[in-house]
Amino acid sequence: MSVDIQLRFDSEAITEFSKANSEPAWFLEKRLAGLKAAGELQLPVLEKTKIDKWNIDQFVPFQTSGKVATAQELDDLVKGQIDADSVKSLIVQKNASVVFQSADEELKNQGVIFTDLATALKEHGELVQKYLGTVVKYDEHKLTALHTAVVNGGVFLYVPKNVEVSVPVQAVFEVAGDDALVCPHVLIVAEAHSKVTYVDTYVSGEGKNMVANSVVEVYVGAGATVQVASVRSLSTEVHDYSFRRASVDRDGKMEWILGEMNDGNTVANNTTILQGVGSIAETKSISVGTGSQRQNLTSQVQHIGTHSESDMVSKAVMTDEATSILNGITKIEKGAEKANGVQAENILMLSEKARGDANPILLIDEDDVKAGHAASVGRVSEESIYYLMSRGITRQDAERLIILGFLDPVVAEIPVEEVRNRLRQALERKLG
Incomplete structure (x- = not known):
């Protein structure tokens, strides 16, 4: 049986959507390569979590919605995530449509690009092509291949050298309606000695059998600082898959602040690659498990540069019959001398039927380093x-x-x- 028959979408639907959005030929080629790979690759292997029965590909990927002219016209669910009267730099995506966006004039004057992915592909295609899909590869596993095939929006944020963005930029992603999909690709590029904060939230409206499949790629230049904060509050009707990854150059700093507040099943992988000398990664995440939901949450740092530093803190609260697997992985490569990596996973149990596993892992291939971990699972x-x-x-x-x-x-x-x-x-x- 062909991939096109198995899935609820095919190469023709993907090509039609791509051409309707005036995407460059190279991006359509990438989409079709992702579709082919999705039929050949396996699902990612996750610690103590089987997802083969989850909703992986049963969705209608290109459901669209109408645009609004002002933030005050957004639906109440989205307005609940923002200050509609004061927000200046905002992108709102519902399913496969960007329904609202605005960018502060000051950003434009600084040479900052903050726009939706479709616009970026048309207006900044060469710049996007240089970075997109080079940290999170389309053929890593079935979920990244599917994401590449049916990506239906996203954000492009580019900060030039020596520019500091003083006010955070924001995005809200909403999935709503039966069999709906929100599949954004967020690409952040911070050139040398720049600074920026990006914040997004994920919410869901009424609907059944919904999916979120998102990718975030971040490139932190030499001496640059990037902060990414994300809060996900999706319903039990949404299966959520998120893959975030950053590459950090010399003396750069990447900070993740993550709130996993979903009610439904969740897979999240957050990885930082410390490429440069003196590069830094900080990851702080919290999650709450309720009902019968299943969560598999991984924070990972790969130390390649010498004198690189990482600090990961993950906290979870479990109740009812929920299950949460917290994986912390610190990998120090051969040659990463003077690296220092620490991590802590803490789970608080509120129910006898809940399950929480904290899995700290240190993989060290260099002698002259410091590394440590702590983990706890306990009751109030x-x-x-x-x-x-x-x-x-x-x-x-x-x-x-x-x-x-x-x-x-x-x-x-x-x-x-x-x-x-x-x-x-x-x-x-x-x-x-």
């Missing part, structure tokens, strides 16, 4: 609960305060107040 301290209850607080509120205190060191790092508040609201919702 009864002593702490008793202390709070002795001051007139109910047990439920005491547990809630302890949990929020456990997660807040990461929440507090979200660089946009509105997004930070929404993450706290998502925590309140998931924890009851």
Whole structure:
């Protein structure tokens, strides 16, 4: 049976969408190569998680929506993620349509490019081609191949040398409707000694059998600093697959701040490659598992440059019958002398039926380095609960305060107040 028959879309539908968006020929070729590879490659092998029964490819990829002229006209679900009256640089994508975008004039004056991927392919094709798909390869496994074939939007953010963007730029991705797909590709390029913060949120409207399959590629130039914050609050009807990867040059710094607040099954892989001497990676992530959802969340750093440093912190709270696998991988390559990599995975259990696995892994091929890890899986301290209850607080509120205190060191790092508040609201919702 051919790939076209197995899937709910084919090469003709992909070609039609590509031509309707005036994509360059090289990008269509990449799409079709991804479609072919999707029929040949296996799913990624995940620690203690089988996803072969999940919704991988049963979706309608190119469902479109109408545009709006102002942020105030966006639907309430999206407006709940932003400050519609003050946001200046924003891209909003719903399924396969960019329904709104704006860019601060100051950014344009600085030579910064912040636009949707379709526009970037038309107006900055050579620049996009230079970087797109070179850190996350289309043929790594079935999910990246599918992503490449049916990518239906995304963001291109380019910051020239020596430019510092003082205000975070934002994107909101919404998936809604039966069998809908949101499949954005986010490409961030920060030239030498530049600085930028990018924030996105993922939300879902009404619908069944939905999928999110996203890729983020980041290139951090010499001495540049890039901060990426992402909050995902997708429903039980969405299977979410995200692959984020950064390549960091000499003395560059990459910082990830991630809130995995989905109610549905989730696979997330976050990798930073420290290519240059003195490069730095910091990763902070939190997740909350509820109901019967399954999460497989991996944070990984590969040290190649000498004197490179990494710090990974992952925290999870598990309740009901949820399962969460937290993988932390620090890989120090031969020749990465004086590298220093530390990591910690901590899981707080709120239910006897929940399952949480913390898997710290150190892979070290060089002698002159420092590396360390810590992991814990435990329940809320009864002593702490008793202390709070002795001051007139109910047990439920005491547990809630302890949990929020456990997660807040990461929440507090979200660089946009509105997004930070929404993450706290998502925590309140998931924890009851």
